[in-house]
Amino acid sequence: MKADSNRLLLSGNHAVSHAVKLVNPNVMPVYPITPQTPILELITEFHAAGEMTGEIMTMESEHSAMAAAITASLTGVRVFTATASQGLLLMHEMLHYAAGARAPIVMFNVNRTLGSPWGFWPDQTDSLAQRDTGWIQYYCENGQESHDTTLQAFRVAEQVLLPAMVIHEAFYVSHSMEAVELATQDQVDAYLPDFNPPHRLDPQIGESWGNTVSQVMFQNHRRDMGDAMERVLQVAKKADQEMKELVGRGYGIHEQYRCDGAEFIIATMGSMTGTVRDAVDELRADGLPVGLFKIKLFRPFPIADVREILAGIPKVMVLDRNFAPGTGGILYQELKAALYGLEDAPEIHGYLAGVGGTNITPAAIKEMVQSAMGEKPSAHSVWKG
Amino acid sequence: MLQFIIQGRGGQGAQLAGKLMADMFFQEGKDVLVYATYGGARRGTPVSSSLRVDDKPIRMRCDIEHPDIIVCFDPSLLEGGTLLKGATAQTIVLINSSLPAEEFAHLGDFKVVTIDAKTIAKKHQLGRIVNTTLVGAALGLIDYANVDLMEKVVGETSPVKVQNNVAACMEGYQVASEGSC
Amino acid sequence: MTGTVKRVPSIWTTGSTDILNTGTWRTAIAVHEHRPAPCYGVCPVDGDIPVWVQQIRNEKFKEAWQTLVENNPIPAAIGRTCHRPCEGACNRTEYDGAVSINALEQYVGDMAIREGWEFPAPSDELDQKVAVIGGGPAGLSCAYQLRRKGVQVTIFDANPELGGVLRYGVPEFRLPKKMVAAETKRIVDLGIEVVTGRKLTGEDLGELDQGYSAIFIAFGAHEPKRLPQFSKDDSRVLDGITFLRSVRLDAPMELGRKVLVVGGGSVAMDVAGSALRLARQVEILALEGREVMPAPEDEIEDVIEEGAILNDGAMVKAVEDLSGTLLLHCIKVELDQDVPPGVIRPIEIAGTEFTLEADTVILAVGQDPELVDWEGRVQVARGMVEVDNDYRTSRVGIFAAGDVASSERFVATAVGDGKRAANSIVRYLGQKIVVEEGFADEAKEVAIDDINTFYFPTQEPGERDKVAVEIRKFGFDEIRLGLTDAQAFDQSKRCFSCGSCIECDNCSIFCPDMAIIKDSDAPLYYKVLEQYCKGCGCCLEECPRGAMGVKEETK
């Protein structure tokens, strides 16, 4: 299935597996869960074929997978794992632990609805529910971006010593096949220098991690984590820029699409972004000054950038394929909070669009834009789709 | 943009058919996006594959609302399902059936075409595996030009009975492109 | 989110907890102690038995002997003749049988003779001279202790050879003469003047006063007690010690076919044993029941094995002369429990009369010192020279011990008395004496509850092998074979070493805080690290032998 040697027709999940193969992490604890499973399956195929040399650990749960990932990482090696949905939730405790341990693990999460009841559909609530765990979070729009961002995540995580989660959605990205241009081994080797942290679990060094601490020690540690998270904004921009220079593809930590002169901006993240692009093109064709603001790096949340970009825009419409009962769309809340106190802050319409994987077409988005244009925003998220 | 919805029952190879066609277009240099239903699929339950083909990058991440072509592996899928929900007057509905297209006129106002893929597949010792025949037929209906590539991809993709699959595909293509469906 | 950015997380560990002072948690600290063992507490010579037994266990035999002879210069003799209060007190007695301490003592004593080990010459020579009257256990012991401290000593003895009761009383089958000879010679070889064959009496005191700074009276008790039922002049009625002496001199007194020994002590058993080898039939009549007879149980057992018939708990009421043989009218008795210590009052049990017939009766009911010449010169009371706790008689410069001054008629007691009297004499002589380190007054004797018996699996007690009765009856060869090397080692291993650290390391191994470390400079081998000891007491509990204690700390 090759057009040329590096451009393959791949599912989003397999695009991730290929990135992992290029990184060749030392340890990969894995546990299956739909719709993540194809990522691990292809990795184990690569491994069985001798194309990867690390340790595959076929764990009994996502919790144990993350437990093993943390300790492996703390010995000073690269670690990758992947999960989705309930699996990510089972990891929740260990996600905090990983960040607290400053373990630069890279994990791929495929967004899927959370039970109960059972579903298989795209919905970002699983990963957004982990937003306070201290993990870097990248949301990807398509397989190509997932492939490239996985590589970036290693670079960024290792520079700031925080774990990074790269995310795309079930079905529309995970299982959609499309053309993906793979990075070459030379590019990846140049992009990811050897990982040799000075502090690690090593009998030669003898240092331990995780002893009980005083209140002040704990606070200082959390503050250090915060400082590291703050640094991610610059480190991630730089990593993206460097990738662009090296392989010709870059994404920024966020993206403004056709925002020049825009008076109405649609803010979203994940797979919805692609659909919005078509809608924006159509709206612009209709003469409406509409643009797209794509959030790619959700943690740390680029607050300063958001305030700068959205200042003076009359209206912003946030599309959330996620739902936090009691507050509504999570991106909507985050954006509102980021813009609070801004003098020329936009009016914000929060739409719950595509929750549970419901179909949101360009036509549907256009309708939402048109209705939002003609009304005052509600103080709450509004169900659409 | 060309949009296909291919539906069959679990085990009939409908998903593979979508991928096969996607690969063909991909190798031609088109931009493609194909996905299939997944998760709860079991043999016998309806499964479908959605395929978009375009000359420019495909960005949309949503279901196909108005397909150009619907490939139906089994007429039973037409009853009470949602397969034809987005079909328009321009939509070609290719049905695997030995009955003439007129028998399906009652389904709505779109272009129904039937092909007896079952017979063709049997003829080529493929038993009930009709996907290669239907792929050929679907491509024949749109006058797909790159027959050599079609042969190649089908040949490369078929897990077993490579020549039989290629032959069945070619026959499907032939029948459809000649307008004999 | 300000402040210095730390590239490296701040909470990797940087050091070890060993800088912390967790010892502040405790209220008491464990200390290693050398505590008295019960065997020590009852030992007539104050021997620190666990120490020399451990030396045997460690195969440091000469050191064991050196430890022994600190208190007792004649271990081969005492190792055969001691009444063994140590074994009665042994913490192992109730557990699985006492350690055979006496046999171990013999083992070391015999080895010393075999190996020809000598006492070191005194390091100092003093001017003072002491006269020791009597070369028996007490006299030898006293002379030895004085001499090794440098005192000039002369022993006067009435007999041709030294040894006293060991030489002239205890029969060969219990204590071979050659052992006595070897051990007395070794003492004499320290540089002691010996005058034998001269029986000193009170009249010689004037002469002694001239030449000696002090006099030690230890000539024993040789005047046999009589029973009123028996005629003094009847040649068929002999006394025990005279009989034993005759046997020891290889000129045994004539005995009839049937011999009756009266008495329940060691002398009576020795008499019976000797008589068994010379006569057809021997019976014993003892006032006490077998369980409370003064003779050690094994000595009783020996003679019964060899054929003596024991009539215990009975006494002679009257003697009838059947022209040739004597008919003794006897009756069973109970001993009145309600009497002061030292007093024996039999109560006849009506209807238990019986008779015994004998050709010869040997009375072995005790001896008194011959003090006729001494009365008036030193205070005499209850038939003995009266001494205070320091063995001083009423006359300054004269000391006395042993049977002449004590009613405890045990050879080992005499050795201990001799030692203690020597210390008293040295003090009297104005010399600073180096008395071996005893135990502090508050030191608590180790009880069985202080022993962690987990570390001591039960074992068969084990004793000296005995020559088969069929063989030994026909001669005076020694009845008991000394312990073999293997037996001695096994036996030494049975010792709990109550109160004596043997460096087993348990205290250190069981310390959860690693607060006890081995330290060869420490007086008791280990050092307790005050910085870390939390005072849990595991060391104390796991010390197998009660060699640790607790020191309360006030802060």
Next chain:
Amino acid sequence: MGYEINEEKVFSSGHAACPGCSEALAIRFVLNTLGRDAIAVVPPSCIAIISGPQPLSSMGIPVYQTTLEASAASAAGIKRALVSKGNDHTNVVAIAGDGGTYDIGFQALSAAAERNEDIIYICLDNEGYMNTGSQKSSATPSMAFTTSTPAGKLSPKKNVPEIMVAHNIPYMATATIGYPDDLARKVKRAMEIKGGLRFINILTPCLTGWGVPDSAGPKTSRLAVQSGIYPLYEVENGEFYTLNYGPNGLSVADYVTTQKRYRHLSLENIELIQAEVDHDWARLQKKF
């Protein structure tokens, strides 16, 4: 006389264990036998406290403190990472309590055993959640008082040693602090057997939780062995059983009467426990 234990000084004084702590003793024998070429994982437990207040460590080797349920997985992660770096010599040991082993950590342990991860797993079994003030775990024996079983536990202790044996792991042993040479030897044996999960269950009487004096840890542990409640044995490859120390005639009564956690027992209760112990011992004996 004396124990033959070759200790390397790895575990340090100054740690925060209670006076007389059995776990501290066990850790001492484990770490000092393992030596310095080792990495440990400990979950929240008394062990985690004993290992030291930040920034100090008592354990002398790198220690990672993981979550309560993840010890085996965490240890496996380290081992695999070392292997990936070409290090085949460093021993990785998980040291967890019975709560973290019998209860919440059992899934991870069982899975690590199934994968036969090349780690040593030490369970310091004090028969309850003692770090939180003595609550019941599935290692708590029949009728024992804990603050969550105030009337006594109604079910018997989970037999994790035998469950581990059933995983066919290369080595399973029971040990206790009252037999330190046996314990150290088993750690040594576990080290010798490489290439799979080695499990040692160490009975560590909690002085506070069981209600025994500070000095009674080793003694209490021996009573457990001598009364047949906790036989010391080892099993290789799931089938080769060796008995090291079994009952020696002491009864359950000899054991329970020294502990406050059993002071509510009636004679009938003790007889019931005795019957349970006799039954278990009879069943175990057949395997030797």
